[in-house]
Each structure stands twice: as structure tokens, then as C-alpha cells.
Amino acid sequence: MSDNEITRLIISLSIMLIGLVIIFNKIFKKKSRFTAKFITGTAIFAALSSILYVVPIFNFSLPIFPSFLSIHLDEIPAFIAGFAYGPLSGFFVILIKTIIKLPFSSTLCVGELADFLYSIAFVIPSCLIYRRMHNFKGAIIGFISGFFIQIVVSSFFTTFVMLDFYMFVMGFSYDMLLNMCQAVNPLITDLMWPFFGYVCVPFNAIKDLMVIIVTLILYKSMHRLIDKISYNQNKN
Numbered sequence: 001m002s003d004n005e006i007t008r009l010i011i012s013l014s015i016m017l018i019g020l021v022i023i024f025n026k027i028f029k030k031k032s033r034f035t036a037k038f039i040t041g042t043a044i045f046a047a048l049s050s051i052l053y054v055v056p057i058f059n060f061s062l063p064i065f066p067s068f069l070s071i072h073l074d075e076i077p078a079f080i081a082g083f084a085y086g087p088l089s090g091f092f093v094i095l096i097k098t099i100i101k102l103p104f105s106s107t108l109c110v111g112e113l114a115d116f117l118y119s120i121a122f123v124i125p126s127c128l129i130y131r132r133m134h135n136f137k138g139a140i141i142g143f144i145s146g147f148f149i150q151i152v153v154s155s156f157f158t159t160f161v162m163l164d165f166y167m168f169v170m171g172f173s174y175d176m177l178l179n180m181c182q183a184v185n186p187l188i189t190d191l192m193w194p195f196f197g198y199v200c201v202p203f204n205a206i207k208d209l210m211v212i213i214v215t216l217i218l219y220k221s222m223h224r225l226i227d228k229i230s231y232n233q234n235k236n
Contacts, residue, residue: 082127
């Protein structure tokens with residue numbers, strides 16, 4: 001399936017999703033705690049996040065890391081949704097983009113479930129802090145907290161859990177994977193602590209910083225709109 005076909009499929013699924021959630025909200029409006037603005041906004045940001053996550057042209061690798069690690073910036077829409085509509089909106093964005101990605105999985109869904117965990121560890125703590133400190137300072141503190149939580153969670157989980165699953169799913173031996181790592185960094189002498197220190201920590205730090213920088217740029221340009229949406233959402 002080409003990039004254009006994948007993009008069209010995601011857009012179609014997203015339009016269907018937006019339609020369904022609006023209809024659902026109309027039917028159960030009196031029983032639902034979610035406003036139409038919350039549902040529609042979450043669905044739109046989930047569609048954007050899904051495109052950034054699924055379409056290959058928005059994923060790229062860095063030559064200083066093994067090729068099986070790719071950077072994708074799909075957490076940016078989740079942050080914006082979480083800041084505008086609350087942490088629950090950010091959670092739904094992450095959940096929806098993960099579900100949409102599952103049919104395209106090349107790792108028997110193991111990689112997608114890991115990404116789901118990593119995104120939750122990054123986005124949700126940041127949005128919870130921003131909800132309590134609703135200003136630029138709160139956003140910065142939230143980003144810093146999410147940054148360190150995500151690095152700890154993803155680095156330990158990848159090194160001590162995910163690598164074994166990855167080797168099993170992809171049919172790689174320990175030596176094959178180690179050789180791939182040593183091809184970019186000879187200091188990686190094994191797939192435990194050297195992999196943790198030379199691959200996982202710096203890779204996640206670079207990826208998270210990219211996400212934070214882009215989100216902050218977008219935040220500065222639209223923070224008044226986010227504050228207005230959040231204020232109205234809290235009133236409801």
C-alpha cells in the first residue's frame with residue numbers, strides 16, 4: 001500500500017470517526033459528560049496524530065542510531081489536544097492513533113503497544129500538570145516532567161522487555177541485532193546496559209526534545225485559543 005493510499009484510508013477513517021462521535025453525542029447528549037467540542041476536537045487531533053504515525057514519509061531514522069529505531073512526531077497533536085481539552089483528550093488521541101496503526105503493524109502489534117505506553121508516559125503527566133498550572137510555566141514544567149518519565153519508562157522497557165519481543169517477531173538473532181547496533185556505534189558491546197545508555201536514552205531524549213520544541217512553537221502561536229477552549233471546557 002502506497003503512502004497516498006494509506007493517507008486516504010486514514011482520512012476516510014477519521015471522517016467516519018468524527019461523524020460517529022458527533023452522532024453518538026447527539027443521541028446521548030444528556031447522559032454524556034463529553035461535549036461535542038471535546039469529541040470533535042479530539043477526533044480531529046487523533047486524525048492528525050494518526051497521519052504522523054502511520055504514513056511512512058513522516059517517520060525517519062537518524063544515522064547515529066540503529067535503523068530499526070525511527071522518529072515519529074505523532075505526540076504533538078496529543079499534547080495540543082491534552083492542553084486544550086484536558087488529559088483525557090490526549091489519552092484518546094493516543095489510543096485512537098494506536099488503533100488505526102494496528103492493521104499496518106509489521107511487529108505483530110508489539111511495537112504499537114510499546115509506543116502506546118511510551119506516549120502515555122510522555123503526554124499524560126505533562127497534561128495533568130498543565131491542567132493544574134494553566135500557563136506557559138505550567139507547560140514547561142509539564143514537558144520537563146513528561147520528558148524524564150518517558151525516558152525512564154521507554155528506555156527500561158525497550159532494553160529489558162521489547163528487545164526480546166523484537167528479535168522473536170522479526171526473526172533476528174542476538175548477534176544479528178548486536179551487529180546492527182555496533183555498525184553505528186562500536187561502543188555498544190551488548191544489548192543490556194550499553195544499549196540502554198548509548199541507544200535508548202539518547203534516542204528518546206532527541207525525539208522528545210523535537211516533540212517539545214515543535215509543540216512549544218505551536219503553543220506560543222495558539223495559546224490564547226487553547227486557554228479559551230480549556231476555560232469553556234472546564235465550565236461544562
